[in-house]
Amino acid sequence: MKRVPTVIAALLTSALSFGAMANNVDFPHLSTSGYGEVVATPDMAEFTVRVVETTMTAEQAKQSVDKVVSDFLDELTDQDVSKDNITSSNLYLSPQYHYPKEGKPELVGYRASRTVNVTVDDLTKLNQYLDIALNAGINQVDNISLKVKDSAKYREQARMAAIKDANSKADSLAKGFGHKLGSVWQIDYNMPSSQPVLMRSMAMDAKMESNTYQDSTIVIRDRVDVIYKLD
Structure with missing residues (x-):
């Protein structure tokens, strides 16, 4: 009796552990990776600004x-x-030295810095808050991230799209190799550690209209690895 050959289809997979697991399965099977993404319109933002000053004394x-x-x-x-939407860091203070070619380093002043992180619930006010930072004396923007409030809903949509993609690939491959797709044997899923967001940076002396941000989009992605039995 001739043994049914094992069919392994590794599709765009970068998870070595999943590939190794599939290779160790001792029955006819097929492995796929499903990918899904959803495009969302940002409705909130988070930005981090910093003030840095260097003076003669600490x-x-x-x-x-x-x-x-x-x-x-x-x-x-x-x-x-809301105060819940604002976090500020403690003071960071460090001495600044001049290093001549000869002789000992010379203390020339002290550098101090603090950062402030602000969550913006109304995206139309983002530039207004950045202008306030400028007028207050903030001299550095570290990061501006556009986000969506109901991220779980979009994450679920991306996940379902990834599952549908995995099933579609598996069904197509099984038919192409002359087999029938059986039941799911193993699902390997690790939720992405962070939500992909559209990032923007902005010089503190630049003027940009709010709709520049509102016209942006965010792509939320997810992935699932599945091993199916083959009948």
Whole structure:
């Protein structure tokens, strides 16, 4: 009696553990990777700004940075931004040295910095808050991330699309190799650790209209690896 050959179809897989597991299966099977993505319109944002000052003394640097952050937080409060949507870091202070070719390093001042992270529930106000940061004395934008509020809904849609993709590939491959697709034997799924988002950066002296962000889109992706039995 001739043994039915094992069919392995590895499709765009980068998960070595999944591939090794499939190779160790001792019955006719087929393995696929399904991919899904959903395009969403951002309706919120998160940005991180930083103030950096270098002065002759540590106390001057601290006072200067603390004042800028305090003014910025006060302005955000005046704009009815919830305190739950604002986080600020502790002061980071470091001495600055000049290193001559000969002789010992010379202390030339102190560098102080603090960062503030703001969650923006209304995307139309993003540029307004960035302008407030500029006027308060913030001199660096570290990151601007566009997001969606109901991310779980879009993640579920992407996941279902990935499952449908895996099933479609498996059915097509089984038919192409002259087999019937059996039941699912193994599902390997690891939710992505972070949601893919469209990233924007913006110079503090630049002026951009809010609809520049509102016209953007976010692609949310998911993936599932499946091993099917072959009849």
